[in-house]
Amino acid sequence: MKKQIWFYLTTFVIIFITVGAVTHYDDKATRSEESGQRSTALLPASLDAFYPPQADRPLFTMKMLEMDFPFTGIVVDVLEDDIEKARENFEKFKTLYVELSELIPEWEHKFPMEPVHELGEALRTGNPGAIMGAMENVGTVCHDCHVPNMVKVQQKYHWPDFNMITVQDPLTNDILDFAMFMRYLNVNFTGIFLNLERGNIENARRYFQGFTARFETLKESCQGCHDTERMYYVDGTIQSQIQKLGQTLDEPTINPQTVMGLAMDIGKQSCQKCHLVHLPAAFAKKEWKKLE
Ligand code: HEC
Ligand code: HEC
Ligand code: HEC
Known part of the structure; x- marks a missing residue:
């Protein structure tokens, strides 16, 4: 009887490990396939219009910097306990965020509105903890586009050939x-x-x-x-x-x-x-x- 329990137990452990290994393996395979696709995927062609030689200046970079200013400004205002100014910065930020979302059609889905609305809501209540939490969620939206795209944009448009x-x-x-x-x-x-x-x-x-x-x-x-x-x-x-x-x-x-x-x-x-x-x-x- 004892022997049987051991037998079942070890079988279970072996199956568990094997299944675990297989799922882990599959997971890795999908992930590397995805990242493979990502590293070879070209940038949207419509970006060309916002960089030299088509544009006279790197307009996309400038728009990003312009949006970043009031966005990061919100943090400065909240740290200084000036919620009124933080709300003003939020309105400026939101306008620029919407403008940027319409610039590159292929990237429109990368600018979701929910996190921005939630940040607006948190600023309305004025609770610093809620504001910082909502800021972090918007920051994640930024980061999730920067990681796969920023270096490619630098190499394509800022690096001479x-x-x-x-x-x-x-x-x-x-x-x-x-x-x-x-x-x-x-x-x-x-x-x-x-x-x-x-x-x-x-x-x-x-x-x-x-x-x-x-x-x-x-x-x-x-x-x-x-x-x-x-x-x-x-x-x-x-x-x-x-x-x-x-x-x-x-x-x-x-x-x-x-x-x-x-x-x-x-x-x-x-x-x-x-x-x-x-x-x-x-x-x-x-x-x-x-x-x-
Ligand atoms: C600018 C800094 C720089 C320095 C210093 C440099 N290289 Fe290079 N090397 C490059 C670049 C850039 C390329 C790629 C060029 C390309 O494919 O357009 C390259 C490519 C190469 C290649 C590959 C060529 C090919 O056709 O695939 C060899 C071999 C090489 N370098 C040898 C050397 C050796 C040997 C030295 C030192 C004695 C050296 N390089 C110093 C920048 C440098
Ligand atoms: C859809 C993609 C995308 C989203 C979303 C996005 N960015 Fe960017 N951002 C970029 C790319 C690409 C660059 C690189 C531009 C360049 O180097 O010309 C950039 C550059 C920047 C820079 C300039 C960094 C530097 O090199 O000086 C700042 C600041 C910035 N973004 C802030 C933000 C903030 C804040 C958000 C979110 C509220 C955001 N970005 C959302 C794609 C995105
Ligand atoms: C085709 C253009 C190109 C050529 C040619 C080139 N570089 Fe660069 N190099 C860059 C760019 C772009 C950067 C990153 C931004 C910057 O520093 O300008 C860079 C960065 C560097 C850096 C690190 C940043 C710094 O400024 O200290 C060094 C060092 C450097 N290059 C040395 C060299 C040397 C040495 C040669 C010649 C043997 C050379 N490069 C030729 C484009 C080039």
Whole structure:
């Protein structure tokens, strides 16, 4: 009898765990499918009209900032116990919220009115706790659209396109697009270490010369988008690491460990870190071009 209970119990536990695992698995599958869809889904085309080049200014951004001012103002007023002013700010906010909801037809459903009406009601009663609760619910509406869309809008409309940057290669004089130039630079970088490994010291030095020339061009290319001096990736610290690499390669007996250390440093501090900042936007834009 005891044995049977144990049998049932373990069966139950096993079924429970299995069912749990399966539902969990299904859940995950649906979720990743959704987020997959979300990450590739394009932004509504009607947004184009509110950003350059179609508009002369980023009108959508400005409208958001305009709405945010009285919205956040409500919190300031409530903290200062000025419910009358909070109600005034609410009226301004509501008008702008409705205006924004009508701007992008594809996003109209993302501006539900109930939470806004509830905030109006809470402000009418004047109970600070109820007001803050209702503010949080409206804030969730904002957040739920920001999370899937804000970065995409930044990448699509605020990030310049690396495709518009062309570079004159200092070694061949060819005019290259940025991605091709990167591949050329990479050849020089790899060429140094490959030749060193094979004992072709003269060749390694030649690849290094080419690398410094191309790196100088890379440094100039930043001006295509930045008008202030760059503090990272191509700055004095990296330049002096490159110089040290050159000096090490010029020595009569080359210390492979010093070379590898410098190579790793340059790769990490310049190439990799610059990629971490610039690739998400650059590659997102390329993927969207394919879908458009
Ligand atoms: C602006 C900062 C920046 C620095 C510094 C930088 N890269 Fe890049 N790299 C990029 C960008 C942006 C791309 C993507 C270009 C594109 O596809 O339009 C890229 C792409 C690449 C690619 C892929 C090319 C392709 O066709 O897929 C390689 C390889 C590469 N870089 C190597 C390097 C190496 C090696 C260094 C350092 C010696 C380096 N990069 C330094 C920005 C940088
Ligand atoms: C339907 C989508 C959507 C809703 C709803 C929405 N926003 Fe936005 N919001 C955006 C997008 C997209 C951006 C990015 C605009 C840009 O960078 O050009 C943005 C940007 C902003 C910014 C500017 C942030 C910055 O980068 O400086 C503020 C502030 C803001 N929203 C406040 C709000 C508030 C407050 C609400 C709710 C009451 C709200 N938003 C609701 C889509 C939305
Ligand atoms: C196609 C345009 C483009 C090019 C070319 C470009 N960047 Fe950027 N970079 C951006 C944008 C956009 C940002 C994010 C906002 C900002 O800082 O302007 C950024 C951010 C940065 C940042 C972090 C923020 C800051 O200003 O410190 C650094 C550092 C940086 N870039 C370095 C470089 C370097 C070094 C080069 C050249 C090797 C380069 N970038 C080339 C577009 C570009």
